[in-house]
Amino acid sequence: MTGSILFQAIVFLAGAIICVSIAKRLGLSSVIGYLLAGVLIGPYILGFIGEEGDDILHFAEFGVVMMLFLIGLEIEPKNFWKMRKTILGMGGLQVVGTMLLSYMFFTLLDFDWKVSLVISMAVALSSTAIAMQTIKEKGLMDTTSGSSSFSILLFQDIIVIFMLGALPLLSNATAPSSADNHEEHLNLLDSLPIGFQTLAIILSVVVIVFTGKYLIVPMLRKVAKTGVRELLIAAAFLIVFAISFLMEYVGLSPALGAFLGGVVLSNSEFKHELESTLEPFKNLLLGLFFMAVGASINFIVIAKNPFTIGGILVAIIALKAIVLFITGAIFKLKLDQKLLLTFGLAQIGEFAFVLLSFAFSLNILEQDQMDLMLVITALTMSLTPIIGLINERFILPKVGTKESIKRPMDHVAKSQKIILVGFGHFGSTVGRFLRSYGVEATILDQDSNRVDFLRKMGFEVYYGDATRLDLLESAGIAEAKMLICTVENPSITKQVTKLVKEHYPNVELMVRAKNRYEAYDLLNLGIDNIYRETLDTSLSLAKDVLSKMGFRKYTLNKQVQNFIKYDEDSLRRLAKESKLDENYIFKARKEIEEQEKLLSQDFKRGIVEYDNHWDSEHIRKALEKQNNS
Amino acid sequence: MKKILVLFSHPKFEKSRANNILVNNIKDKEGVTFHDLYEAYPDFHIDVDAEKELLTKHDIIIWHHPFYWYSCPPLMKQWIDMVLEFDWAYGPNGVALKGKTCLNVITTGGSRELYCSQGSNSFSVNEFLRPFEQTANLCGMTYFPPFAVMGTHLLNDEALKEHAVQYSNLIDLLQKEITLSTFNGCAFLNDIPQLKTL
Numbered sequence: 001m002t003g004s005i006l007f008q009a010i011v012f013l014a015g016a017i018i019c020v021s022i023a024k025r026l027g028l029s030s031v032i033g034y035l036l037a038g039v040l041i042g043p044y045i046l047g048f049i050g051e052e053g054d055d056i057l058h059f060a061e062f063g064v065v066m067m068l069f070l071i072g073l074e075i076e077p078k079n080f081w082k083m084r085k086t087i088l089g090m091g092g093l094q095v096v097g098t099m100l101l102s103y104m105f106f107t108l109l110d111f112d113w114k115v116s117l118v119i120s121m122a123v124a125l126s127s128t129a130i131a132m133q134t135i136k137e138k139g140l141m142d143t144t145s146g147s148s149s150f151s152i153l154l155f156q157d158i159i160v161i162f163m164l165g166a167l168p169l170l171s172n173a174t175a176p177s178s179a180d181n182h183e184e185h186l187n188l189l190d191s192l193p194i195g196f197q198t199l200a201i202i203l204s205v206v207v208i209v210f211t212g213k214y215l216i217v218p219m220l221r222k223v224a225k226t227g228v229r230e231l232l233i234a235a236a237f238l239i240v241f242a243i244s245f246l247m248e249y250v251g252l253s254p255a256l257g258a259f260l261g262g263v264v265l266s267n268s269e270f271k272h273e274l275e276s277t278l279e280p281f282k283n284l285l286l287g288l289f290f291m292a293v294g295a296s297i298n299f300i301v302i303a304k305n306p307f308t309i310g311g312i313l314v315a316i317i318a319l320k321a322i323v324l325f326i327t328g329a330i331f332k333l334k335l336d337q338k339l340l341l342t343f344g345l346a347q348i349g350e351f352a353f354v355l356l357s358f359a360f361s362l363n364i365l366e367q368d369q370m371d372l373m374l375v376i377t378a379l380t381m382s383l384t385p386i387i388g389l390i391n392e393r394f395i396l397p398k399v400g401t402k403e404s405i406k407r408p409m410d411h412v413a414k415s416q417k418i419i420l421v422g423f424g425h426f427g428s429t430v431g432r433f434l435r436s437y438g439v440e441a442t443i444l445d446q447d448s449n450r451v452d453f454l455r456k457m458g459f460e461v462y463y464g465d466a467t468r469l470d471l472l473e474s475a476g477i478a479e480a481k482m483l484i485c486t487v488e489n490p491s492i493t494k495q496v497t498k499l500v501k502e503h504y505p506n507v508e509l510m511v512r513a514k515n516r517y518e519a520y521d522l523l524n525l526g527i528d529n530i531y532r533e534t535l536d537t538s539l540s541l542a543k544d545v546l547s548k549m550g551f552r553k554y555t556l557n558k559q560v561q562n563f564i565k566y567d568e569d570s571l572r573r574l575a576k577e578s579k580l581d582e583n584y585i586f587k588a589r590k591e592i593e594e595q596e597k598l599l600s601q602d603f604k605r606g607i608v609e610y611d612n613h614w615d616s617e618h619i620r621k622a623l624e625k626q627n628n629s
Numbered sequence: 630m631k632k633i634l635v636l637f638s639h640p641k642f643e644k645s646r647a648n649n650i651l652v653n654n655i656k657d658k659e660g661v662t663f664h665d666l667y668e669a670y671p672d673f674h675i676d677v678d679a680e681k682e683l684l685t686k687h688d689i690i691i692w693h694h695p696f697y698w699y700s701c702p703p704l705m706k707q708w709i710d711m712v713l714e715f716d717w718a719y720g721p722n723g724v725a726l727k728g729k730t731c732l733n734v735i736t737t738g739g740s741r742e743l744y745c746s747q748g749s750n751s752f753s754v755n756e757f758l759r760p761f762e763q764t765a766n767l768c769g770m771t772y773f774p775p776f777a778v779m780g781t782h783l784l785n786d787e788a789l790k791e792h793a794v795q796y797s798n799l800i801d802l803l804q805k806e807i808t809l810s811t812f813n814g815c816a817f818l819n820d821i822p823q824l825k826t827l
Contacts, residue, residue, distance in 0.1 A: 555640075619782055
């Protein structure tokens with residue numbers, strides 16, 4: 001029944017679609033939905049998925065690799081360097097603290113010291129997949145709890161390499177025979193002495209940094225120039241696969257390597273394009289990963305001794321939470337941030353699966369000990385979203401301060417996201433002026449040559465097609481306050497504005513219009529902020545002509561303002577009429593008719609000429625009349 | 630010869646009969662810089678550094694403007710607010726204008742009789758000009774009585790030309806070394822005998 005790949009795919013996809021949409025409808029995190037789907041289709045309830053669950057888990061771990069690549073993309077190297085203290089400090093404290101406490105706990109339960117040590121290693125590690133997915137979903141990446149969580153997880157990703165390296169030293173049997181069974185851990189590093197291992201690690205990091213800068217970016221530019229979109233997708237996958245391969249080859253965590261690769265590429269103009277390309281695949285793979293975790297929960301083991309498992313489960317979550325809370329306190333996090341950090345990372349992570357099964361193969365752990373810990377790991381992971389939910393709904397509201405509310409006013413420029421579409425002559429002027437106010441708009445442009453050139457001038461420009469919703473989304477349209485559209489092509493302008501209006505009606509649109517007729521169309525689409533490129537410039541010119549003829553500048557300024565107001569009013573009035581007749585053939589004739597209408601309705605000698613401000617002539621005449629009578 | 634800066638502000642100069650006649654008589658005189666504020670800064674974006682430089686190059690500053698609602702037009706107030714900066718024009722190190730001379734040249738629609746405690750405007754022009762007088766004082770400048778062309782609504786072109794000649798004579802007089810005591814306590818410079826005799 002479970003043999004065919006197609007059937008498996010159907011089971012997983014259907015499970016995901018049903019459970020996740022139910023979870024989302026209930027306002028829960030998608031992670032809960034996936035885990036639930038996994039439990040449902042797993043061997044103990046519906047039985048669609050049997051032994052192959054483990055293979056799927058291994059395959060789906062690639063989702064974690066992609067996720068770290070994407071996280072890396074969002075962290076620029078200089079920010080990464082700034083985080084080094086939190087990574088070492090918080091991460092180190094958390095890992096050492098948790099290992100100590102859980103080692104004590106498991107020796108008290110009469111476990112052998114080696115077993116306790118291995119288990120405490122596994123316990124110290126949290127789940128990057130679950131924690132980061134939740135943090136991203138809740139938009140907490142920029143909060144202190146988000147970056148602290150991330151630092152700790154990153155430290156764990158690094159420390160796990162050393163843990164895996166240390167395991168053979170604890171082995172009860174003669175190591176070589178058992179290690180043979182696990183080719184995945186037989187890698188380049190094991191055959192080298194310690195000094196060379198460190199060298200190899202440093203070397204591979206250097207390789208990633210250099211290939212990123214001097215190989216990958218130029219390659220992406222070439223690919224972008226071909227204009228074939230699927231090539232870019234292929235290139236994105238190639239990058240992630242290649243980095244993972246290199247990392248596994250030297251025995252480092254592929255996730256860590258992917259993260260580094262992401263950081264290297266985060267400064268490139270392809271950041272958003274890569275993000276939008278990989279995002280859906282990452283989400284699906286992560287979903288698969290969560291489902292596999294759900295399916296791997298062994299209910300028979302639970303049924304055998306539910307109280308032991310329940311007790312250990314609570315104890316582990318509690319001791320992880322205590323260490324995290326203290327870590328947060330030492331690093332002076334505010335109470336609500338400490339709580340988010342504490343409950344977000346209080347689970348055992350996916351590395352435990354690797355560590356535990358490796359330890360088992362080295363004969364450190366016995367079968368039942370491993371089963372017990374695997375079940376507990378899966379359970380802690382499944383409980384995380386639920387604990388997070390309790391924290392969010394019941395504890396945090398009482399604690400009060402949410403970081404997003406109390407932002408000081410001088411962060412106005414930074415806290416409001418502006419997206420600028422099109423960076424031609426029009427858009428670049430807009431962008432330069434915004435920049436003079438400290439407002440760094442996220443810029444999207446279609447021309448990769450121009451992107452390249454502008455980046456050399458120090459602008460932050462990204463390459464991509466703004467009529468694609470996923471690209472707008474990875475540029476952050478969901479959090480954007482405004483989108484400025486300065487594209488020259490009217491049909492692209494219409495597509496972009498329609499798309500944003502439909503999916504993100506709260507984003508305010510500021511749109512460039514070529515002329516009256518484009519403005520009519522945009523007005524009829526319901527867009528209010530329209531900037532005709534032909535209005536201000538031509539009036540500026542006319543004003544200067546009149547000034548050179550001897551007319552006073554201040555009066556001209558006022559008259560120009562009057563004219564703009566008059567013209568905007570007539571534009572809005574005529575837009576309604578133009579909707580009635582969309583026939584293209586009559587367009588030319590209509591335009592002439594309309595010019596005629598405009599000219600005949602125009603105020604020739606308008607308001608300023610006849611206003612009486614600062615003009616005493618009428619007073620003089622009134623007085624003369626008074627005197628004569 | 631003293632250098633004179635005429636800071637002229639009129640939002641609708643092209644419509645002002647009186648000021649056109651007055652300005653035409655003095656703007657091209659030697660040693661006079663005629664600075665038309667509304668033409669220089671139609672969008673009210675005053676170039677403060679350029680204005681400061683202009684001030685330092687002159688000895689006598691004339692605020693020439695019509696009298697609107699008992700005060701100056703908005704751009705001239707803007708000019709005062711922006712150019713006369715702390716620690717430049719006033720304050721402990723604000724000595725840039727010290728020792729210079731300053732006065733108002735104004736045109737009013739109402740005649741002089743209306744500007745007194747019995748008249749419809751209740752106060753004299755000198756009283757209304759107190760803020761300008763004190764501004765000059767604070768900047769360490771000597772404030773001279775105003776030259777005021779009043780009742781312009783009822784003055785014909787000939788009468789206005791008379792005033793314009795007097796304005797020109799005043800400029801000539803100011804260019805020579807004169808002190809406050811020259812005016813003998815006159816409330817308006819229009820009244821000093823020197824203008825008639827010249």
